[in-house]
Amino acid sequence: MSLRRDRLWLAFLALGTLCSALFALDVAADAASALIGVACVLAWAYGPRLHAVHPRRPWRLMTAAAAFFLAGIILRALLLDQPSPVAQLGDACTVCGFGFFIAALVTFLNRWGMDRRALLDGLIVCIGAALASTMLFVLPAASIPGRPPVVTLLAGLYPLLDTVTVLLVANLAFTTAVRQPAFMLMGAMMVLLFCGDLGYAIIGRQGDVVGPRLMALPFLFAFTLGGTAALHPTAKALGRATPLPIQAWSLPRMLLIGPAVASPFLLTVTLGADTRIERWALGAGGAAIVALLLVRASDAVQSHAAAQRRFEHQATHDPLTGLPNRRMLSIMVERLLGEDRTARAANVWMFYLDLDGFKLVNDSWGHPAGDQLIVDVGARLRHALPAAATIARVGGDEFVVVQCCTEPEAMANAQRIMDCVERPLLVVTADGGTAEIVIGASMGIVQAPKRTGGRDGQADALMRDADTAMYRAKAAGRNRWTVFDASMRDAVRERVEIEVALRAAVAHEQLSIAYQPIVAMHTGRPAGAEALCRWQHPVRGWIGPNMFIAVAEDSNLISALGAWVLRESVQQLARWRAGGVVDDDFWMSVNVSPRQLGDPAFAERLGGTLRQAGVPAANLVLEITESVMVEGSDLTERVLAELRALGVRIAVDDFGTGFSALGYLRRHPVTGVKIDRSFVNGLGSSAEDEEIVRAVVAMSSALHLTVVAEGVETPAQRDVLIALGVPLAQGWLWGKAVDPATFAATWAVRVALSGAAPSD
Secondary structure, three states: OHHHHHOHHHHHHHHHHHHHHHHHOOOOHHHHHHHHHHHHHHHHHHHHHHOOOOOOHHHHHHHHHHHHHHHHHHHHHHOOOOOOOHHHHHHHHHHHHHHHHHHHHHHHHHHHOOOHHHHHHHHHHHHHHHHHHHHHHHHHHHOOOOOOHHHHHHHHHHHHHHHHHHHHHHHHHHHEOOOOHHHHHHHHHHHHHHHHHHHHHHHHOOOOOOOOHHHHHHHHHHHHHHHHHHHOHHHHHHHOOOEOOOOOOOHHHHHHHHHHHHHHHHHHHHHOOOOHHHHHHHHHHHHHHHHHHHHHHHHHHHHHHHHHHHHHHHHHEOOOOOOEOHHHHHHHHHHHHOOOOOOOOOEEEEEEEEEEOHHHHHHHHOHHHHHHHHHHHHHHHHHHOOOOOEEEEOOOOEEEEEEEEOHHHHHHHHHHHHHHHHOOEEEEOOOOOEEEEOOEEEEEEEEOOOOOOOOOOHHHHHHHHHHHHHHHHHHOOOOOEEEOOHHHHHHHHHHHHHHHHHHHHHHOOOOEEEEEEEEEOOOOEEEEEEEEEEEEEOOOEEEOHHHHHHHHHHOOOHHHHHHHHHHHHHHHHHHHHHHOOOOOOOEEEEEOOHHHHOOOOHHHHHHHHHHHHOOOHHHEEEEEOHHHHHHOOHHHHHHHHHHHHHOOEEEEEEEOOOOOOHHHHHHOOOOEEEEOHHHHOOOOOOHHHHHHHHHHHHHHHHOOOEEEEEOOOOHHHHHHHHHHOOOEEEOOOOOOOEOHHHHHHHHOHHHHHOOOOOOO
16 A cells, blocks of 8 residues: 555656647647646645645645646636636636745745745845846836736736746755755746746737647646655655755856846846836846845855854864863963963962762763753853863863962862862753752862973873872772872873883783682691782882782773683693692682673683683682672673573672672672681781671671682681681781792692691
């Protein structure tokens, strides 16, 4: 049914072509013309309904226009021999048809939106067409003696109606960039109507009102194309416009505007101006065209200037808040730093703040709420700070404030910034409701040196230092500010150098792995070992894992580093098992980062590594942090489930230092916990630490989790752990992490069974 409806326009086009051919061949010409006229009225009346075209009003007006045009054709033929003004009743219907047709075109234009440039260009074309029509048809027709006044009026009215139609058609063409088939068919229909009226205007110069029968053929073709446009599926595109790109003088426009501009000169040369009316018409038309050209040129210049201003503003300002962006901020700061401040107490201070908790707002309430939050914070900063302060948005949730002030004023501004950010904010949520949220900010503050020497890049350097101080504040616990000092710059430089060296070390496998035993405390025998990454830099020497692991996390090197540690430690376990160094129950414990657990293929690759090494999955324990359970995504939870399905065991490292809740342990597929060394250190001297360990053991026992205590250094700590029921432990009491050969020599099964393994 839908296919037949979409192809109905083809049937109408075939019918119209057939009727036009019959009319041209004088075969049932009257019936053929009547049929295509009635069919066109029906097509305009019901065609838009077939394709749910909206709005319907312009099509109703066009239906009325087609009905009046058809009535005009019929009455003109029936009343041809009647005296005036009865003979002109058909023309009256045609004029009414023009009225409805022009109203329909105006409705389309109102729907699309009138463009100023399109209107000016359309007026130029209209005046040129009106001038040519007046000189070629209206004035000659009006000068014919002996005709009834109504005939003379109609002879001059038709060209003017066509001129108005030309204006509207030009505006339609200049307003939209879409040239759908329905639009093209409508345009061709209007051209045929104009050609038909032009033919009658030409014979009207000689006083004739009736021409050869074939002069009606353009109107039949126009009916055919108009009805086809109404039935075509793209008719619904006429209800909406696609604006043209800004073009001052494009080639299509020039092809239409050029002849109109030249019309006064061409008409003067070809026809002359013998009468005062002709001279006034040519003069007024030419002056009007020149005036419109001047307005059009002025409008083009103003539009270009406005576009340039918009471009410059967009290039230097944040589109969401309207505040200066990083580029504009650099220019303004460079200007401030270039001023002589040596004799003034005030100096340039920069405040770099990053909103704490902004990502949570986006994730919980949607990005529109996040955008509203950014706008509100920008407005609050502008209201809270002095007018002389410059406020810029330099990132997603990052703002920079710059002001020339004294140190006490700078500290007061810092407190104002923190206070205005921390006040509750009301945002609209994604579901249309509202939510009150409270966020904080981490802020770095830096003071520009009094003498900058006029060097370029001072603004970027100042922003870099403020950013460094901001990250120091965030690392210190967030929701605070930190004032920059030179040691921070040295720390950043050192961190960058470590990252570069670490990349080379990972790429060339220059790191090593040391293994620390995990022992069964009742027997002192090794139950497992923890693989710990070590780095001996050729120049810097020993670099602690607390330093380079953090750098690896921040620089996205942790995935490659973690994969290498896993692969090497599994292969080492395989070698120990094959050599009889460890028994079949011995396991390898390896730390994994949250970034590794966010890899959907992690479990699959690890399974391949275990199979290739011939190590059972149960002999591998992956240690995760408590933050993985608290902040992990759905993907992380799926990866953990896949690891447990594989048979790998999962332990929570540093248990007790973060969100140690029973609910997290029950909800995630963990098999054990490692009691953090901070609680082990106090055993034997701190009753509070002893109670914490006792609670962890009780909770783990209830959940059937293994418990390992880490950081055991004294026999007293060992004895308390045994008394509390902790079965496994690791620490310096049994030895530090050592290389594989030393571990094998010290902790081989045969040595442990002989009683030679160290215990105290």
